Amino acid sequence: MRPPSVNDLALRITEVELPHPLLVIAARAAIAAGNPDAATDEARLLQRSLLGPAINATGVLLHTNLGRAPLGAAGDPECGGDERAGRAVRFNNLEFDLTSGRRGSRSVHASLLMATLTGAEAALVVNNCAAAVTLVLAALASGRGVAVSRGELVEIGGGFRVPEVMEQSGARLVEVGTTNRTRADDYREAVERHDVAMLLKVHPSNYRITGFTEQAQVADLASIGPPVVSDLGSGLLDERCGWLGSKPAWLAGEPGARQTLAAGAALVTFSGDKLMGGPQAGIICGRADLIGACTAHPLMRAFRPGSLVLAALQTVALAYLRRDADAIPFWRMAQVPLEVLTQRAAALGVGRPAHTTALAGAGSLPGQEIPSAGVELDGDHTAALRAFDPPVIARVHEQTTVIDLRTVDPADDAVVATAARRALDQQR
Known part of the structure; x- marks a missing residue:
């Protein structure tokens, strides 16, 4: 008997609440096992493998496999701010396999989700991108040697410099090409002349080199060795931006990550708190x-994240898999139509409504501007706005205070308006 298609079987799994891409994984596993009828069971097993709350009845107060020190209401939105619920105790299955009842891995939850999102064979999470590169x-x-273009020996915020990080890791820097032009043949020559363990490409996420330039593409390097x-x-995560429906112009x-891996990269590294929005x-x-080699390295113990980070990352990853951009604050802010921001600016009733320019920030998309709107106040009122409770952080341009609404939650518009009026009153 011919087995059902993977997608059709996934659509039949109605008893387990998981994003469709994860149901596809469950359906594929059931078909591979020769038992399509077990697709729902496979989905339940997958669901239980994710990071989630658990009740610790072991008597071990700081149970390593259950996340060690438990969290109360401050870290648990389910408590709803109730004072009595604030005393609730929340453990989780950080390093506990709910199926076998034995110690599990804290890497498995995020690995499945991030690999699914990027089309990778596997994934690993550490505490920041600098740690990822170092590991x-x-x-x-x-x-051994690592070949890097001279045009990609970058420094990012906080003094993170590629040559210095490479030295600390024990790898040996092999510079190739020039500042403005590097070709695949430059990497190929380095491999022929040196003991090169890898070819490292560093995306210029916080700078741009323009003019007479050339850089080797990942696809060109993948065949070198x-x-x-x-x-x-x-x-x-994905140039297609399926969670939005189309790619915004400012992401041109x-x-x-998905396309870079498809082009032939063996590994990609990136931050969780930038364009991913986590x-x-x-x-x-x-x-x-x-x-696997990175997971087994001794530095992984120093770089591994805790349960709060992994839980937050899982929440964001599941939103991507559901294609629910509104559940990710970064994308929710970035996608507000300009006309909506203009209407909100007029409704504030203070200052001059104005078209403004927003930026991605955090060392991302240098030079790329996002059309926005807000209000302008004559003079520098930033100190008065900061002194308001809660503080309102604005910027100054040519002795004009600019309040950009793209990064303001609509629920806070009234607060911003009150703060702006008070700042203007103090000037008088």
């Missing part, structure tokens, strides 16, 4: 054998 270098290239590792930095030219985290996606 990859230490695990895969310690004592050593694995290609692409540090994307900003963390756009920004590479996606918590601070460093994410490594790609080949399962290389992810």
